[in-house]
């Protein structure tokens with residue numbers, strides 16, 4: 304039995320764990336944050352995602368959106384309305400927990416811990432956790448985000464430039480049956 308270690312239990316890791324478990328792989332998901340955990344996100348899930356999944360997301364969909372308002376620095380609004388759903392809104396804490404539960408129900412194991420290093424060995428990998436645990440893996444799925452330890456292991460691009468981002472949750476002052484997407488550069492004073 305080949306052991307797959309999935310690093311990170313966000314939507315990417317949980318769905319990879321779900322599909323691989325359904326195919327009969329032995330899957331261990333390693334996650335550093337206690338779930339349910341929040342993740343800054345608009346929470347929009349496209350209809351295409353629903354088609355890809357084997358199960359319904361009905362219990363975690365908060366709203367179905369058929370209208371999008373596009374603005375540029377809060378000006379020049381363009382409203383796009385469709386008869387069919389454009390996007391489904393979810394709360395990430397609930398959505399991510401739901402996907403992780405699906406993976407675990409399908410046979411994936413979950414271990415809480417922070418991966419600090421991945422070491423390539425002859426016949427696979429060793430995944431080292433902050434608490435000293437070492438896990439052997441035939442395959443690794445790095446689903447720990449763009450700044451994660453997996454990214455550093457493959458050293459995909461080491462000449463990238465850095466930027467600073469500020470993330471905040473703001474209320475939608477518009478009609479709650481629509482979403483607002485503002486394309487703009489907001490410089491901090």
Ligand SMILES: Cc1cc2nc3c(=O)[nH]c(=O)nc-3n(C[C@H](O)[C@H](O)[C@H](O)COP(=O)(O)OP(=O)(O)OC[C@H]3O[C@@H](n4cnc5c(N)ncnc54)[C@H](O)[C@@H]3O)c2cc1C
Pocket residue numbers: 310311312313314315316333334335336342343344345346347348349416417418419446447448451452470
């Ligand atoms: C402001 C904002 C709005 C967005 N809006 C949308 C939207 O409306 N719709 C949409 O589809 N996408 C949206 N996105 C993008 C979306 O949030 C990401 O694409 C998505 O979360 C990526 O999922 P993931 O599973 O790859 O990573 P994540 O959701 O980031 O999950 C990674 C997981 O890995 C864990 N982890 C990290 N390092 C380690 C480690 N060393 N050891 C163990 N675990 C680790 C983390 O704790 C985390 O749980 C938005 C993003 C932002 C910033």
